[in-house]
Amino acid sequence: MLEYRIKTLFKYKDLIIELVQRDLKLKYRRSFLGYVWSILNPLLTMTVLTIVFTEMLGKKIENYPVYLLTGRMMYDFLKVSTTNAMKSVTGNASLLRKVYVPKYIFTLAKVTSSMVDLIFSFGALLIVMIVTQARFYWHILLTPLVIVQIYIFCCGLGFFLAQLNVFFRDMQHIYGVILTAWLYLTPIMYQIEFLSSDLLRNFVKICNPLYYYVAQFRDLVYYGRMPGPRIFWGGWLIAFLMLALGVWSFQRSKDKFILYI
Amino acid sequence: MSEYAVEVENLKIRFNLASEKVDNLKEYTIKLMKRELLFQEFFALQDVNLKVKKGESWGLIGVNGSGKSTLLKTISGILKPFEGTVKTRGSIAPLIELGAGFDGNLTGRENIYLNGMVLGHSRAFMEEHFDEIVEFANLKKFLDSPIKNFSSGMKARLGFAVATVVNPDILVVDEVLEVGDLRFRRKCQERMRQMLAGGTTLLFVSHNIDTVKGLCDNAVWLDGGRVRMAGPAEEICELYREEQDRLTRQKKEEKRAKLRAAGKKYDYLIVGAGLYGAVCARELTKNGKRCLVIDKRSHIGGNVYTENVDGIQVHKYGAHIFHTSNKRVWNYVNKLAEFNNYINSPVAVYRDELYNLPFNMNTFSKLWGLRRPQEVKARIASQIADLGITEPKNLEEQALSLVGTDVYEKLIKGYTEKQWGRDCKDLPSFIIKRLPLRFTYDNNYFNDRYQGIPIGGYTQIVEKLLDNIDVMTDTDFFEYRKEHADMFDKVIYTGMIDEYFDFCYGHLEYRTVRFETERIEEENYQGNAVVNYTEREVPYTRIIEHKHFEPDAEKQDPKPYTIVSREYSAEWKPGIEPYYPVNDAKNSALYEKYRELAASEKNVIFGGRLGQYRYYDMDKVIEAALAAVEEELKFRL
Numbered sequence: 016m017l018e019y020r021i022k023t024l025f026k027y028k029d030l031i032i033e034l035v036q037r038d039l040k041l042k043y044r045r046s047f048l049g050y051v052w053s054i055l056n057p058l059l060t061m062t063v064l065t066i067v068f069t070e071m072l073g074k075k076i077e078n079y080p081v082y083l084l085t086g087r088m089m090y091d092f093l094k095v096s097t098t099n100a101m102k103s104v105t106g107n108a109s110l111l112r113k114v115y116v117p118k119y120i121f122t123l124a125k126v127t128s129s130m131v132d133l134i135f136s137f138g139a140l141l142i143v144m145i146v147t148q149a150r151f152y153w154h155i156l157l158t159p160l161v162i163v164q165i166y167i168f169c170c171g172l173g174f175f176l177a178q179l180n181v182f183f184r185d186m187q188h189i190y191g192v193i194l195t196a197w198l199y200l201t202p203i204m205y206q207i208e209f210l211s212s213d214l215l216r217n218f219v220k221i222c223n224p225l226y227y228y229v230a231q232f233r234d235l236v237y238y239g240r241m242p243g244p245r246i247f248w249g250g251w252l253i254a255f256l257m258l259a260l261g262v263w264s265f266q267r268s269k270d271k272f273i274l275y276i
Numbered sequence: 277m278s279e280y281a282v283e284v285e286n287l288k289i290r291f292n293l294a295s296e297k298v299d300n301l302k303e304y305t306i307k308l309m310k311r312e313l314l315f316q317e318f319f320a321l322q323d324v325n326l327k328v329k330k331g332e333s334w335g336l337i338g339v340n341g342s343g344k345s346t347l348l349k350t351i352s353g354i355l356k357p358f359e360g361t362v363k364t365r366g367s368i369a370p371l372i373e374l375g376a377g378f379d380g381n382l383t384g385r386e387n388i389y390l391n392g393m394v395l396g397h398s399r400a401f402m403e404e405h406f407d408e409i410v411e412f413a414n415l416k417k418f419l420d421s422p423i424k425n426f427s428s429g430m431k432a433r434l435g436f437a438v439a440t441v442v443n444p445d446i447l448v449v450d451e452v453l454e455v456g457d458l459r460f461r462r463k464c465q466e467r468m469r470q471m472l473a474g475g476t477t478l479l480f481v482s483h484n485i486d487t488v489k490g491l492c493d494n495a496v497w498l499d500g501g502r503v504r505m506a507g508p509a510e511e512i513c514e515l516y517r518e519e520q521d522r523l524t525r526q527k528k529e530e531k532r533a534k535l536r537a538a539g540k541k542y543d544y545l546i547v548g549a550g551l552y553g554a555v556c557a558r559e560l561t562k563n564g565k566r567c568l569v570i571d572k573r574s575h576i577g578g579n580v581y582t583e584n585v586d587g588i589q590v591h592k593y594g595a596h597i598f599h600t601s602n603k604r605v606w607n608y609v610n611k612l613a614e615f616n617n618y619i620n621s622p623v624a625v626y627r628d629e630l631y632n633l634p635f636n637m638n639t640f641s642k643l644w645g646l647r648r649p650q651e652v653k654a655r656i657a658s659q660i661a662d663l664g665i666t667e668p669k670n671l672e673e674q675a676l677s678l679v680g681t682d683v684y685e686k687l688i689k690g691y692t693e694k695q696w697g698r699d700c701k702d703l704p705s706f707i708i709k710r711l712p713l714r715f716t717y718d719n720n721y722f723n724d725r726y727q728g729i730p731i732g733g734y735t736q737i738v739e740k741l742l743d744n745i746d747v748m749t750d751t752d753f754f755e756y757r758k759e760h761a762d763m764f765d766k767v768i769y770t771g772m773i774d775e776y777f778d779f780c781y782g783h784l785e786y787r788t789v790r791f792e793t794e795r796i797e798e799e800n801y802q803g804n805a806v807v808n809y810t811e812r813e814v815p816y817t818r819i820i821e822h823k824h825f826e827p828d829a830e831k832q833d834p835k836p837y838t839i840v841s842r843e844y845s846a847e848w849k850p851g852i853e854p855y856y857p858v859n860d861a862k863n864s865a866l867y868e869k870y871r872e873l874a875a876s877e878k879n880v881i882f883g884g885r886l887g888q889y890r891y892y893d894m895d896k897v898i899e900a901a902l903a904a905v906e907e908e909l910k911f912r913l
Contacts, residue, residue, distance in 0.1 A: 030393035037390060041381050113372040115353035116394055183301050270356040273349075274291055 027120050034124035039131060053135035054142070057087060061143065068204055076206060078237075081140070081149050085236050086203030088136050089229045093169055094194050096129035100173025101180045101190060108276035118269050122177045126170050133162065140236070152239030158232060165228040167254040174261030178268050181275050201225045224253045281446055281477040282328040282351055286360035289321040289346055289501075320346040321501045324360070330445075333478035335488035335509055337516050338498035344481045345450055347498065348372065351479060352448050366445025366477075369395065371436065373450070378431060380424030384415060387423050391438045405441045412467075413437035429457060436464055443474050450481045465491065485513045528744045535566070536746065541763050542568040547753040548770030550578020551894060552884035554741035555901035556768050561745050563909055568764065569742060570751040575735075576742060578770075579855075579885075580894065582733035586795070587829075588839050589733035590822045594789060594855075595806055596734060597825075599724040600895030606726040608898060612737045615728035616828055621719035622806035622818075626686045633808065634721055635683060636714035643682055649715035656680045656713070674705035679713065690812035695787070695845045704860065724895075729825045768904070770884035772854060773870045779850075781869050784889055785862075786854035792816075793841040801838045816842040857889045881908065 043049040064087075065080045076082050103121040104111070111118060144151065180186040201223055202209070207230075210216040219226055227250040231242040321343045328334055336344040349355045350362055352370040378387045388409055392402040410416050413433045423431065440447075447468065468491060472478055482488050488495060488509060495512035497504040505512055544560055546553045549571035557567045575581055579593035597620045600606050609615070622633045632638035640652045659680030668674035671692065675684045688711075689700055696703055720727075730737055748756075753771060769776055774784045805824035809816060820841045823830050848854065857863065867889040874882045883904055885892045892900065906913055 026396055026398075027393070029399040030390075030396075033390050033393045033399070037379060037382060037386070040386070041379070044381065109373075110394065112349075112354065114370055114394055115368075116396075183304065185301050189301075273355055 023117055027117060030116070030120055031124045031127065034121065035128040035131065038124070038128035050135065053132055054138040057084065057091065057136045057139040058142065061087065061139070064204065072205070078147050078149050080143050080147050081237055082233070083204060084140055084143055085233045086201070086229050088133060088140065089165060089225065089232055090198060090201065090203055091136070092129055092133040092165060093172075093197075093225060095132060096126045096169045097172050097176055098190065098194070099125040099129060100169070101176035101186065103173070104177045104181050104272055105184070105276055111276060112273065118272060119174065119265060122173050122265075123170065126166065126173050129169075130162075130166055149237075150239065152235070154235040154239050154241065157235050161228055161231045161235065161250070164231075164250045164254045168224060168228070168257045171254070171257030171259070171261035174265040175257075178265045178272070181268070181272050197223075197225060201229055203229060224250075224257070227253060279329055280327050280363075281330045281332075281365055282326065282479070283363040284324055284326040284347075284351070284360070285362075287321050287324040287347075287350065287357050287362060288319060288359035289343075289350060289355060290358040291318045291320050319358075319501055321350070324498075324501075324503055326496060326503070326506070328477055328479070330365075330477055331472075331475045332494060333472055333480065333492040335492035335495040335513070336479065336481045336498060337483075337485065337488060337495055337513065338504075339520075342498040343501040344498055345372075346501075348448050348450050348479060348481055351446075364446060367442070368446045368448060369439050369442065369444035371439050371447065371449045373435075378423050378435070381422055383422055384419045384426070384434065388434065388438055391435070392441070395439065397442070409434075409437045409441055412440075412463075429460065433460055436460075436467075440467055440471070443471055443476055446477045446479065447471055448479045451483070485517055489513050525744060532744065532746055540566070541765070542566045542746075543764070544568070544766050544768055545570065545753075545756075545764035546768045546770075547571075548578060548884065548886075549573075549576035549738065549742065549747060549749070550770060550884060551580055551738065551897045552770045552887075552892075552901045553578070553768060554738045555898050556883070556905055557745050558741040559902065559905040559913055560908070563905075563913075567745055569745060569747045570753060570756055571747075571749050572752045572771075574750050576747060576749060577735045577738040580734040580738065582735050584733065585839055586837065587833060587835060588823045589826060589829075590793065590839055590841070591734075591820065591825070592791075593853075594791070594841075594843065595820050595825075596894060597722070597727065597729060598894050599722040599727040600893075601725045602895055602899060603725075605895045605898050605902075608902075609730070609737065612740045613730035613732065616731050616826060617727075618729040618805075618825060618827075619727055620721040620806065621804075622721060622808055623804055624687050624691075624808040624810050625814075626690075626810045629686070631687060632719045633687075634712065634714060634719075635679070635687070636719065637717040638719060639683075639687070643686070652715060656683075668705045670701050671703035671705050671707055672700035674708050675700070675711065678708070678711045687810050689810075690814075691808060691810040691817060693812050694815075694817050697845060697847055706860065731826060731828065766879045766881070768881045768883060770882075770887045772886045773867070773874060773882055773889055776880075776882075777870060777873050780873075781866055783850050784866055784870070785858045786848045787856040787858055788846050788848045788853060789817075789855050790844045790846045791841045792844070793839060795837055795839050797837050799834065799836050799838065801840050816844050818843045854886060856891060857885070859890070863889075 043052060046052065048055065061080055061084050064083055068083070069079055072079070100122045103125045104118055107121050110116070143149075176186060176190060200219055202219070207216060207219065207226075210219065227246045230246050231250055234240050234242040234246075324343075324347060326334075326347075336347060338344050346355065348370075349372065350357060351364060352368050352372065353364075354370075354372075378391060382390065388406065389399065389402050392405075392409075393399065410419065413430075413436075415430060415434060418426065418430070423434075426434070449468070465487075468478065472491075478492065480488065480492055492509045494507065495509040495516075496506045497512050497516050505515065543565040544557070544567045546557050546567055546569045549569050553569055553571075554576070557569050560567050569576075571578075573581075575583075580596050581592050582589045582596075583592050584590075597618065598609065598615065599620070624631045624633050629642070631642050637649065637652065640655075641647055644652070644655055646652050646655060656679065659682065660677060663676050663681070665673050665677040668677050672684075672689070675688050675692075679688070692703070692707075693700055696707075753769070772784070774781070800821075802819060802821050803824075804821070806818060806820055808818040820843065822839050822841070823835070846852070857867075870889075871882075874880070881904055882888060883900060884897060888900075902913060
């Protein structure tokens with residue numbers, strides 16, 4: 016069974032690549048700056064937020080632009096990839112009603128194409144680091160380890176949301192609210208120490224999966240140190256747990272999709 | 277490997293009805309609490325069994341919603357069985373909707389790749405076959421423009437080209453060939469035939485029965501999610517078509533019954549269910565008029581009525597042989613029935629001699645032993661000259677001056693005297709204006725381009741014409757008018773014109789015939805459909821042996837008996853069945869008076885043999901009826 020699954024995945028690998036290419040092509044088709052937007056966008060968002068938050072927080076966080084951007088990159092990837100993944104099955108309804116294609120292909124392609132965006136935003140990060148004369152640590156070379164974790168996590172979450180959205184279209188609205196809450200419950204614009212209540216702080220540290228990835232990423236890029244074992248291994252564990260949950264829920268209901276899309 | 281490409285066993289597919297579709301949390305919660313979830317189930321397919329051998333071609337037919345597409349989708353793996361199993365062996369190319377999966381914003385080129393990969397091909401494979409696809413779709417010029425600017429036909433072309441780039445083991449086609457122009461459809465069918473020849477198994481859904489028959493050897497008829505019938509395509513398609521026709525008729529019948537019950541009045545009351553009335557009724561109905569056809573006889577069809585007696589179509593009112601030179605009329609009747617290639621070549625019996633008719637070289641050579649046209653012409657000329665008739669005073673002299681003694685004595689005299697019931701010397705000369713003589717060996721009685729007899733008789737033609745039109749037989753017009761004068765706006769009257777005006781100027785005269793029909797326990801009585809008896813001593817004018825009008829039916833089902841009708845001329849008296857108008861000076865003048873009356877009669881059209889008091893061949897009747905309807909509707913049909 017597993018062998019069969021891997022075979023089909025291999026058979027459709029070109030389709031995944033093609034779908035990712037389609038997303039990328041269409042994203043900036045007919046726009047003047049094209050792919051430059053993938054770098055420009057996080058830069059501009061970061062600039063706005065930096066101005067506002069530097070004003071609010073004073074100089075409490077050193078090199079705030081890099082601090083902010085490292086957090087934002089993780090969050091943005093999570094947000095964009097899972098939101099797109101959620102709509103991946105319903106959005107391809109017309110196709111799925113007519114041709115047999117493994118449905119997870121579309122979900123996978125969506126998460127993957129968001130990943131390309133993440134890689135582009137590394138460009139923005141580099142620019143910001145150079146401009147703010149931040150220190151470069153060799154640890155930055157280990158960031159792929161974190162990216163793989165969050166990719167696996169987002170795939171799992173994407174599968175879960177995609178199947179749920181087939182049956183309950185209001186997921187899209189609910190998930191919007193969840194994402195906002197998630198943004199503020201993760202130390203992206205602030206430091207975890209700013210949360211004065213121990214309960215809340217520990218809740219975020221333990222139960223917020225995104226915290227694991229943001230913290231690891233920051234350790235590597237911003238602080239230039241190895242992440243602690245709790246968040247490192249925890250990150251992998253959570254990623255695979257999420258993937259398992261996603262795949263399981265998706266498998267369980269995929270044959271019923273056709274009746275609802 | 278099993279010999280079956282597709283095996284479907286006890287398949288059941290369940291849907292939740294769309295009206296009960298629950299796709300948001302609120303409804304879900306409410307339904308969950310009320311325990312109403314999944315209650316509205318619907319089985320799109322039930323107990324479906326289908327075994328398709330490799331290389332076979334199967335058509336799926338059935339009305340909308342009968343489960344054809346559901347079955348195809350299950351076979352292609354899009355839907356999963358609720359119960360039962362579906363096994364397929366080999367690669368499947370689904371043509372369920374051409375161009376499904378095209379992205380409007382991408383260019384043609386990009387979409388070819390994307391679509392190919394959706395179908396499970398690799399990039400390398402697509403690159404290899406790219407040119408081939410573009411070639412087949414014939415869209416080279418548009419490769420780099422976004423596909424949203426393509427026409428639906430162009431999209432279909434591209435879709436078909438991509439989907440059929442490989443020879444799949446199983447090709448699944450759902451109604452896709454209905455789009456696109458004729459050339460493209462042909463091209464697609466050509467491609468599909470090629471694939472079939474190459475051993476591909478085909479599953480094909482179409483509403484076009486003829487396409488199914490053309491492409492498929494076998495067919496499955498689905499009805500309400502169950503297999504109604506499966507077997508050879510020809511047979512199943514025919515049964516399906518019959519059923520559809522029956523249902524349509526039934527529906528229309530119900531609608532008519534409703535209108536009738538509501539007492540809605542008719543646009544036209546058509547008197548007489550013969551050819552003229554039936555053609556008028558058909559054409560008027562087709563153009564949105566409501567017609568009621570009445571006939572005082574107990575059957576429709578008028579004088580062309582044929583009746584199946586022991587498997588033989590008997591021409592009840594004399595031999596009717598359809599012949600015309602009018603292509604429009606020929607096409608018109610051929611749409612109503614299939615015609616055989618019967619050619620009328622009657623023979624005449626005089627004493628114990630037998631002659632071919634019409635008068636042609638076969639006749640003459642039998643008469644005189646002459647072989648060459650010149651000799652015959654000379655013989656006739658000398659006979660005429662010997663008589664020295666300059667001004668014929670009666671029919672006899674007229675005929676003699678046209679054909680000479682021998683032909684007249686043996687073939688005309690007795691027959692004509694029997695027809696009119698008096699001596700040729702007492703008959704006016706105008707009855708025979710000319711007697712065509714043919715100086716070729718050609719026994720074909722008619723000179724028309726098209727000739728034949730409808731296989732299965734004439735009644736079916738009239739039945740078809742009157743299909744879905746209200747008809748009342750055994751109904752006399754004058755009686756009906758008395759009671760239901762407000763039921764119709766206009767009348768098309770094909771009865772006797774003098775009767776319509778209550779014989780106010782007196783009776784028009786008719787020549788009439790009488791038939792004595794008899795079953796004879798003999799397989800072949802006279803060897804020809806029509807044999808004329810030209811001597812006066814034989815009381816009948818001719819004998820018709822009906823089975824010879826349809827030699828094919830006899831070949832298929834030889835009968836040890838036959839049915840013959842002896843035809844007698846009869847004196848016409850008011851009240852008996854009129855046949856032929858007598859176009860002499862007296863009757864013509866009388867008709868002229870009636871015609872003037874008719875012209876001033878508002879909202880009544882007089883038509884047909886009796887309504888217009890003239891002899892009509894069948895083709896001419898149809899022509900006249902079509903012309904009358906055109907005149908009535910003020911446009912060409």
